Amino acid sequence: MSAVKKTIQIGYDLRVFFTERVFDGANLVLKQAMAGDNPGHIKKVLLVLDESLAQAQPALTQQIENYFAAHADGLKLVCPPLVVEGGERTKNSDFHVSEIHSQIDRYHIDRHSYVVAIGGGALLDMAGFAAATAHRGIRHVRIPSTTLSQADSGVGVKNGINAFGKKNFIGAFAPPHAVINDFQLLASLSPRDKRAGYVEAVKVALIRDRRFFEALERDAAALRDFEPEAMRQLIRRCAELHLEHIATSGDPFEFGAARPLDFGHWSAHKLEQLSEYQVRHGEAVAIGIALDVIYSRMMNFLDAASAERVLRLLEGLGFELFASELLHVNSQNSLLVLDGLEEFREHLGGELTITLLQQIGKGFEIHEMNLPKIVEALYELKRRHEQKGQKIIRATAS
Numbered sequence: 001m002s003a004v005k006k007t008i009q010i011g012y013d014l015r016v017f018f019t020e021r022v023f024d025g026a027n028l029v030l031k032q033a034m035a036g037d038n039p040g041h042i043k044k045v046l047l048v049l050d051e052s053l054a055q056a057q058p059a060l061t062q063q064i065e066n067y068f069a070a071h072a073d074g075l076k077l078v079c080p081p082l083v084v085e086g087g088e089r090t091k092n093s094d095f096h097v098s099e100i101h102s103q104i105d106r107y108h109i110d111r112h113s114y115v116v117a118i119g120g121g122a123l124l125d126m127a128g129f130a131a132a133t134a135h136r137g138i139r140h141v142r143i144p145s146t147t148l149s150q151a152d153s154g155v156g157v158k159n160g161i162n163a164f165g166k167k168n169f170i171g172a173f174a175p176p177h178a179v180i181n182d183f184q185l186l187a188s189l190s191p192r193d194k195r196a197g198y199v200e201a202v203k204v205a206l207i208r209d210r211r212f213f214e215a216l217e218r219d220a221a222a223l224r225d226f227e228p229e230a231m232r233q234l235i236r237r238c239a240e241l242h243l244e245h246i247a248t249s250g251d252p253f254e255f256g257a258a259r260p261l262d263f264g265h266w267s268a269h270k271l272e273q274l275s276e277y278q279v280r281h282g283e284a285v286a287i288g289i290a291l292d293v294i295y296s297r298m299m300n301f302l303d304a305a306s307a308e309r310v311l312r313l314l315e316g317l318g319f320e321l322f323a324s325e326l327l328h329v330n331s332q333n334s335l336l337v338l339d340g341l342e343e344f345r346e347h348l349g350g351e352l353t354i355t356l357l358q359q360i361g362k363g364f365e366i367h368e369m370n371l372p373k374i375v376e377a378l379y380e381l382k383r384r385h386e387q388k389g390q391k392i393i394r395a396t397a398s
């Protein structure tokens, strides 16, 4: 036997810029983010825009075109912004990926050009995947336009779409060239989508940063009222913690079986799918965290007072901690949400690895879960929800 072995090391700079009014002509963040190593060269840009954002901020499309016209010395928008439906539907087929591929082909977008995507986490996941797979990887810039994507998904390295009824089944790890967080873009979000992103902050605080959790408790009322300063701080710290994890965990592309940032997500991904995506990602994660916190308490990993604090914070931020789909069963009468455990394991490969809580600010990993206890925890959530006098049926608007 003979072998040749070389280690290939690739470094990435992950850059997240915080700015306001990114398409104001005087704002140079986007232009400079693309200036790169070849500043004299005019950068070709294909821009993909979330349809709901374009409708909610009707002046935006024109502002974008004006921006590129004003910076024609460095940037070239190859065609008017490609307006694509956002939300989970954009990820539920490969239709929009093909649409972007065909525009990349048509306008000769090469590896020194850029795909700039502006939208919610779903659109960014989809467009990032299209960019990652054309010519084996075109540079992409993300401009997230929801709380969740500014705080969490937009600043990460994962891209993908859903297939075979499973979240993110088809996808690629591809760090964005840059991420630009513009707080003004959030102004047109529904209260429901403004809130949904808070939960990723609660999540990362719970597993990593007790002081951040305490700050969220202090700011809960302001966050519930969507006060800008409290929201800005939440987004900033949450994005920072995510970036820190990706840069320092030693496993940015998740070769191992552990995925600490997916605390509360095993049941959440399944719940999103069971509700046919009526429950938003953030809303499902709030329930998933509540479930795993109660489970952690039942298994004596976490003390009761801490568990109650977490549930109170989530409720205080305005989240409902139960959804009727959690009790959907298959023909053998077993709860479908429990399939989420195996699907979660399979997505990562290897041994089942679930993050639970030891204390506020400190997660730890386990490799098996007690199914009857999970069911018990689900029923506790249901009782708690009923006692609060809330309807089991989710409010559909706002």
Ligand SMILES: NC(=O)c1ccc[n+]([C@@H]2O[C@H](COP(=O)([O-])OP(=O)(O)OC[C@H]3O[C@@H](n4cnc5c(N)ncnc54)[C@H](O)[C@@H]3O)[C@@H](O)[C@H]2O)c1
Pocket (backbone or CB within 6 Å): 050, 051, 052, 053, 056, 085, 086, 087, 088, 091, 119, 120, 121, 122, 123, 125, 145, 146, 147, 148, 149, 152, 153, 154, 156, 157, 158, 159, 167, 185, 186, 187, 188, 189, 190, 193, 196, 197, 280, 281, 282
């Ligand atoms: N890649 C990752 O690491 C990662 C991590 C977490 C979540 N995600 C994914 O992110 C997705 C959820 O993202 P999300 O919570 O941002 O929701 P979303 O992308 O589904 O957006 C919610 C809704 O808001 C609309 N919208 C977006 N910005 C708007 C604005 N500024 N004004 C008005 N409407 C606007 C969208 O069109 C959509 O209808 C899920 O698919 C989830 O799986 C990915």
Ligand SMILES: [Zn+2]
Pocket (backbone or CB within 6 Å): 152, 200, 265, 281, 285
């Ligand atoms: Zn998430």
